[in-house]
Amino acid sequence: MSGPELGLAVSVLLACAVEAVEALTIVLAVGATRSWPSAMAGVGTALIVLAGLVAGLGPALTALPIDALRVSIGGLLLIFGLQWLRKAILRAAGLKAKHDELETYALESAAARAAGAWHSGFDGYSFAISFKGVLLEGLEVAFIVLTFGANQHRIALAAVAAGLAVLLVVLVGVAVRAPLANVPENTMKLIVGVMLSSFGMFWGAEGAGASWPGGEAALLAIVPGVLLLALAMARCLERWRLGLEARGSLPPVLASEEAIGT
Amino acid sequence: MRLLEAALRSASEFVVGDDWRTAVGVIATLALTAIVAQSGLAAWWVVPVGVVALLALSIRRAMRLR
Numbered sequence: 001m002s003g004p005e006l007g008l009a010v011s012v013l014l015a016c017a018v019e020a021v022e023a024l025t026i027v028l029a030v031g032a033t034r035s036w037p038s039a040m041a042g043v044g045t046a047l048i049v050l051a052g053l054v055a056g057l058g059p060a061l062t063a064l065p066i067d068a069l070r071v072s073i074g075g076l077l078l079i080f081g082l083q084w085l086r087k088a089i090l091r092a093a094g095l096k097a098k099h100d101e102l103e104t105y106a107l108e109s110a111a112a113r114a115a116g117a118w119h120s121g122f123d124g125y126s127f128a129i130s131f132k133g134v135l136l137e138g139l140e141v142a143f144i145v146l147t148f149g150a151n152q153h154r155i156a157l158a159a160v161a162a163g164l165a166v167l168l169v170v171l172v173g174v175a176v177r178a179p180l181a182n183v184p185e186n187t188m189k190l191i192v193g194v195m196l197s198s199f200g201m202f203w204g205a206e207g208a209g210a211s212w213p214g215g216e217a218a219l220l221a222i223v224p225g226v227l228l229l230a231l232a233m234a235r236c237l238e239r240w241r242l243g244l245e246a247r248g249s250l251p252p253v254l255a256s257e258e259a260i261g262t
Numbered sequence: 263m264r265l266l267e268a269a270l271r272s273a274s275e276f277v278v279g280d281d282w283r284t285a286v287g288v289i290a291t292l293a294l295t296a297i298v299a300q301s302g303l304a305a306w307w308v309v310p311v312g313v314v315a316l317l318a319l320s321i322r323r324a325m326r327l328r
Binding site: 209 | 278288292298304305310314318321325
């Protein structure tokens with residue numbers, strides 16, 4: 001397996017695991033509170049839609065000329081990656097609320113109980129919430145599978161990495177029958193942000209006509225470089241926050257700034 | 263037609279997210295890279311410089327929103 005292929009597999013695996021943990025929390029909450037069969041029907045329907053998207057768009061993307069593919073996909077990955085990275089830096093600096101699966105589980109369970117009585121048969125609420133949760137979390141994964149996979153003509157490898165991550169999260173979730181609160185979700189999001197931004201930089205620049213010194217080996221400098229940049233920014237912001245706190249003015253946490261899945 | 267509009271809006275919100283300025287900055291950075299590369303000069307450095315600037319500006323904007 002080459003360096004970029006390994007990067008592809010790791011990026012897809014981590015991104016998919018993070019999104020799967022979040023989707024699992026939603027499904028567990030409605031399933032345990034209301035109806036498992038309806039919740040699972042929602043999961044199955046969302047997975048069919050996502051598989052259709054990957055199967056339908058994948059071959060179309062790989063048919064594009066390589067430079068056009070690289071510059072467009074590199075640009076998309078950079079736009080996506082920089083958003084993941086910004087949020088991960090703010091979380092690491094203590095300026096944005098970290099994801100808490102136990103809290104999400106409690107909120108979803110309370111909403112499910114408040115949604116009205118359900119006695120037997122098909123439960124539309126469980127189906128809709130599970131479908132929406134899995135589809136929204138899965139769209140980001142489908143996007144990463146398609147962009148990484150199409151660029152290297154390895155959509156199958158990307159899909160296998162995504163499937164492996166989902167399987168792992170579901171198996172652990174079924175085993176513990178609880179939200180996976182101990183998964184280092186915020187650290188994984190930082191790594192995914194670094195990988196998306198790094199590959200976006202590499203492919204975007206190549207697609208635009210630039211040549212990286214050392215070719216693909218440049219990724220060995222780009223990935224740690226982006227990671228160091230993110231850690232340095234997080235450290236600076238944390239010191240700034242601690243300085244404010246020492247002077248008695250508490251910076252409010254950015255709890256409301258939340259886009260899909262990131 | 264409304265369904266198509268809604269789908270396009272959702273797709274754009276999904277990709278661009280909550281910071282459209284970063285998306286515009288990425289496109290501008292890649293365009294600048296292409297211009298520098300076309301002129302025959304080394305262009306690989308444009309994207310890393312752009313990324314550092316875009317990330318710093320994006321964080322600054324997020325802090326100002328508070």
